[in-house]
Each structure stands twice: as structure tokens, then as C-alpha cells.
Amino acid sequence: MRNLSLALFLTALAAPAFAGPADDYRTFCADCHGPNRLGAQGPALLPEFLARIPVDKVIAAGRPATQMAGFSDRLTPDRITTLAQWIKTEPLETPSWGMSEITASHNVLADQNTLPANPPFSSDPLNLFLVVEAGDHHVTILDGDRMVPLYRLASHFALHGGAKYSPDGRFVYLASRDGWVSKIDMWTGTLLAEVRVAVNTRNIAVSDDGRFVLAGNGLPGGLVILDAFGLAPVRIIPTPGRVSAVYAAPPRHSFVVALKDSPELWEIPASTLTPRKITLEDRLDDFYFDPAYQRVLGSARDGTVGHVIDLDSGHKIAELPFSGMPHLGSGITFVWHGRPVMATPHLKDGVVSVVAMDDWSEIKRIPTCGAGFFLRGHEMVKTAWVDCSASADHKDTLQLIDLETLEVTASLRPSPGHTAGHVEFTRDGKRALVSVMEDDGALVVYDTTTLAEVARLPMRKPIGKYNVYNKITLSPGTSH
Ligand code: DHE
Helix, strand or coil: CCHHHHHHHHHHHCCCCCCCHHHHHHHHHHHHCCCCCCCCCCCCCCCCHCCCCCCHHHHHHHHCCCCCCCCCCCCCHHHHHHHHHHHCCCCCCCCCHHHHHHHEEEEEEEEHHCCCCCCCCCEEEEEEEEEEECCCEECCCCCCCEEEEEEEEECCEEEECEEEECCCCEEEEEEECCEEEEEEEEEEEEEEEEEECCCCEEEEEECCCCCCEEEEEEEEEEHHHHECCCCCCEEEEEECCCCEEEEEEECCCEEEEEEEECCCCEECCCCCCCCCCCCCCCCCEEECCCCCCCEEEEEECCCCCCEECCCCCEEEEECCCCCCCCCCCCCCCEECCEEEEEEEEEEEEEEEEECCCCCEEEEEEECCCCCCCCCCCCCCCCEEEEEECCCCCCCCEEEEECCCCEEEEEEEECCCCCCCEEEEEEECCCCCEEEEEECCCEEEEECCCCCCCCEEEEECCEEEEEEEHHHCCCCCCCCC
């Protein structure tokens, strides 16, 4: 009891008198996270990035393997809770981020003209993977022939999927939720350049000629075009509200952009960088393309049907028989009994819908073990792999759907009780890499014929992994 009283007395001495959470922020957080919460050497602290983070626990205990120290020795639990709640509210002033801030953040970190002309390893450079490890904000470059990590680099805070490669697969571009775009050499693991394009970014795309990177932003809403070589900003294109996502449409030599707050789809030719605006019936949160990039297949998260939009005419040509897709690029396309079909999980239910892309009729609804995020396939693999990671009871299970019978034929539990999701195949389709999305997680590698586990690589909450060849050749079994 005496020790407890002494501890409370010392704590009271260490902490300045409580004048409110804004004051605590100024005293304890602003040096690293910026006076306006837009980030400095620490990440931006805005509700957009913090929904999934136990902010009070992080303030109390810090974050292992980062500069973030714990404050439980200086702040009482009540003050920590109040500070965490305050950080999770929108700031009074809307943060501004324009060309001068973008230009000031631009940083060239290595001379690209001195990079080696050949890879310093003998494995297939097109069978490399970039793995995003969200647990401690790192990326790993993985040799997909030998399943051996080649390089591991610290990344910006909260990278969120969507790694994009240069058309030759040599370079990878990454975006963090708090607006940093980075360029890395896959052969040497060198961070080449970075720039902060916004306070909150949705994702990026690279033009098919490799000249431009387009960033789609949530805060401030808009598009930023970067020169892909050194990431210098080229142009800002404002949008009405937030961007849902941007994608390159390589056969069309353009970018396609969907907006979150306005029922519009924009196409931006890489030759002019001038948007052509298509008015829609509904906003699109999630979408992907048919293999020719002629049609956009999309849905709003609060919608009642999906939509098929023809990019040439700008018209909706069909409705899809489901209320929503669970994520951007959630589905795949393939040929079934001679017909081109698409398949995607549903937003809320454990169901995969298979829809014919010739007359847009539903061929089958395949029940799965629960709601999930992604369905993935590969040209050389006879099954498509779907996760149930958003379900209460089967978040640890993947199911394999036979692409001939459209039946679930196998279930895999890489790590019972732990969330499993996001599958990506090697270049030849002989191996499937599955994320166990826990802080002490793993990439589990399966033989796609025998379904035997062939490797288990420990990783810190691996989220997405991206095979160079499958991405740059626009495999219909994955997103691009
Ligand atoms: Fe993602 C990519 C948005 C939740 C894992 N996710 C993306 C991209 C966007 C996006 C814009 C980039 C697409 C691209 O460039 O191809 N994600 C969203 C959301 O709006 C949503 C629903 C809510 C949010 O948190 O913002 C969301 N995403 C999740 C998750 O909960 C997932 C499963 C795990 C997590 O984030 O902790 C998750 N997102 C992923 C992955 C990719 C991704 C693995 C890359 C997919 C790919 O194969 O290309």
C-alpha cells in the first residue's frame, strides 16, 4: 500500500497538471506527431488512420521496435483514455496539403543511374514478391524461387496493400495511409525516393508506359500525378470529395478513377493527363475490370446491386446480382465452359457469386465458410482460393473452389484460431502464399497440387504480398 501511494505521488509529480487532452497532446505528442497532428517523424494522428489501432494501449505501452515510447509512467489511465479519444476525433481545422507541402516533402535518397544493370542474385527477378508487414511497418522482398527473404526495410506507417510495379518489374511503388509514396529497387532493396502527396491517401497506380504514378487521396480529396522516375510532383487534379481508388488500364493507356463522394468515374489518358468524366447512377467504393479493361465491375458498400460500366460509351450496361463486393479487386475472371466469367465474394455473406460476362447472368452462388475479403486464382491452377477472414467463426480458414465444378473441394487452416487471408501465387502457379495476419504471424506456402505446406516464414502481421510477374502481366487471377 505504501509502495502504491509512493508510485501515485511520483506520477503526480512527473505529469504536469491536467489542462485537457489538447494540452497533453502539445506536451507529450506534438514533437513527434506534429503540432497539427499531420505527422512529423511519427505518423499523422487522424481518425482516418486510427480506426483499427488500440490508441490508448499504444499511448500507455508504446510500440515495440519503433520510436514510440509508452507514457503510462507520466499519464494516469484516465488521462490516457481522454487523450486517445481526443486523437480519434477530427481536428477543428481541415488540414491543407498543396503543391508547396508536396514539393517540400520530396526526397531523392539514391542515385538511380548507379544501380546495377543485373540482379545480384541468380533467382528469377520476375518471381520476386513484395510483402507488406503491417505489424512493425516493414516490407520484405522475397525470393519466390527459394522462398527466402532477400531484403527487409522499414516502411512508412500503415502501408495498405496496393504495391505497384514499374512495367518491367524492377521497381516497386508503395503508398502509406498517411500519404507517403515511396519507390524501391526490387533488385537491391534500396529506397530510392519518397514524397508525401496528401494527409490521407487511398492508393496509387503506375501508367502502362511507366512514366507517371497517380495517387488517389482522401484528405484533401484529389489526385496527384508524380513523375515515376524520381517521384517529383507534376500536377494536382482536384476531385469533388474523396477518391475511392485509382487504377491503371494498360490496354487503354489510361488511368481509371472512382470517387467516394460523387457518382462519377473518371478516365485519364496518360498522354494528356486530362480527365474524361462519366456520370454514374451510384458511387463506387469497390471495383475491378474485365480482362480487356473495357468494363468496370463495381459496387457501393451501401448499394443494393453491382454495376457494369462500359468505359467507351460511358454507359451502365448491366447490373450485377449482389449488393456489394468486400474490397477493391476482390474478385477474379476466368473462362468457364468456354464462357468468360467473373467471380467475387459478397460484402456481407459467406458466398462467392460467379457471373457470366457475356450476358451478365448469375451462373452460381457458392456458399463458403464465411464472409471474407479476397478470391484469388492463377492461370495454371485449377482452383480459386477464398478467405473467410471477416467471419466470426472461420477467420482462420481458406476454401478452395474447383473452377470446373464450381464446388468447394478443400479447406485449409494455416494456423488454427488466427486470421488467414490474401493469397498470391508464384509466377508458375506451383505455390500459393497465404498470410497469417497476426503480429507474430507468418507467410505459409502451399504446394498448389498436393496442398502440402512447403514453407512457413515468420512475419510481423503480413497483409498483402505481390508477385512481380503476375502483376505486370495482368494475370486475371489477381489485382493489378
Ligand atoms: Fe484494403 C488494398 C481499401 C480493409 C487488406 N485496400 C487496398 C487498396 C485500397 C483499400 C484503396 C488499394 C487497392 C489497389 O491499389 O489495388 N481496405 C480498403 C478499405 O476501404 C477497407 C475496406 C477499410 C479500410 O481499412 O480502409 C480495407 N484491407 C482492408 C482490411 O481489413 C484488410 C483485409 C487487412 C488490413 O488492412 O489490415 C485489407 N487491402 C488489403 C490488401 C490489399 C489492399 C491485402 C492489396 C490487395 C491486392 O491484392 O492488390
